[in-house]
Amino acid sequence: MRWLFFAFLLLAGLAQADGRQPRIAVIDWGLTETLLGLGVTPIAVAQTEGYRRWVQAPELPAEVIDLGLRIEPNLELLSEIKPDMILITPQFAASRAQLERVAPVHMLAIYTPEAEAYVGAQRVTRELAELLGRQAEGEAMIARIDTQMARVKQRLATRDLPPFYVMTFLDQRHVRLFGKQSIYQGVLDRTGLRNAWTGPTNYWGFSQQGIERLAEQPSAALLYLEPMPPGTEDGLAGSALWQQLPAVREQRLYGLPPVWSFNGLMAAERFAYLLEARLAPESEQ
Template sequence: MRALLGVILSCCLGLAQAAAPTRIAVIDWGLTETLLGLGVAPLAVAQTSGYRRWVVEPALPDTTVDLGLRVEPNLELLARLKPELILITPQFEASRAQLERIAPVKSLAIYSEEQEAYLGAQRVTRELGQLLQREGQAETLIARVDQALLHVATRLATRPQAPVFVMTFLDARHVRLFGRSSIYQGVLDRVGLRNAWQGHTNYWGFTQQGIDRLAAEPEARLLYLEPLPPGVERNLAASALWQQLPAVRDGRLTPLPPVWSFNGLLAAERFAMLLDQHLGGVHE
């Protein structure tokens, strides 16, 4: 019996000390960002060129392999890479069965109906930290981003700030306005800015609206995230409706470099830093 207990204990210790996976493939950009924030370079990521254009930071290593489309990753290439773990979000559950033939699959969700995106991003950071035996790095990242947002809040509080619309252009007549449930709303709440859009948003925290809705808050500043779709800048310049919007007419229009709208803590930190850079010296 004593020998049997010894074997069981030895097996348990072996499991507890098993090395965390390092060869990790990721289908979602938000999880890619979080993985990099924990100091782990992903083996492979879907649509690396899109990540570099829309997410930007943290930078993706040149050694990371491109898996093709997020909705249809290259399974043959993925199998040849022999990952130890594949990370997905619930939006890619339809691919789970195929992916599980290659490696274990873990699904993590920043966005949920039970929790605001910022808190969801903190939760996923902790879950990924535990999975990869990087709990300390996870807590450090969470604390760093919280502190960064507090710093921005302190700086912005020294000057009066107008309410802001946070948006991306779909075309020259329609925008996505971000509000409740978005990662941007979590940042605005924590840095002390009022969102000019208080209307309904979907699961992802945005709503599609015509640009005429931007006149509903005539004192608001328009913050739009780059890049713009092709032709939009030219069409806006020729749009009488756009040119007559109070914010455009009065020069309260602020372009911001890309921040991926559906990411985690590092996107929140990047957005807050951009707010500081572009609004910290603005007196409304």
């Protein structure tokens, strides 16, 4: 709608003219972390406790208002807090018409069929930075993270590392394996690491598989992201199939703190940092 387009231009102009940042409500966690990376704190975010559990960094300030479920945000609360704009991704497009009754809605897509997630995350960072009059901060953020990728690649280049299955557990028998199109693949490519999963992936860059698939590359290591679903750790301890996997038997198993699988550049930066800390700890230098 034309009025929305002009509203965005007006908001961006206000931010540049008097230094006031728009009051922003966000439905998606990837856009939330990108905003925080640009130095902008949203006034409200959907499922704040979920963000703190699954995303963790950048830290979400305590004063940010919880809007309820991402798929069904609290419209009454949104109307009360009167945001200047609402940010969503195509995943939550079904709510757009309702949200537009409250404030102008801007939809940005990190994940698209046309580009890998890392490139999409860079594009969304620039789009948000331009919208908010923070282009310098956006370019600095992109450059900093690219520099970190190159530094981690240099550190890991001296180590003889196997290919990695990158995964999250669904239960004791099933995992999501991340590959092409995932934000993790973008980090692996830029840090010189190899992905053991070369099979097909969906729109989000993962494929749901049984744990028996983890034996297909016997020399690979397993890299899993926490948290595990309840009961999974105990179930794996009693699973003969899991215990006989080459990577488990030979102790090539690496657990990492949470990194949200569907986020942008800040998640990529966190993943690279965690890889470096786990695979090339300072104590081994």
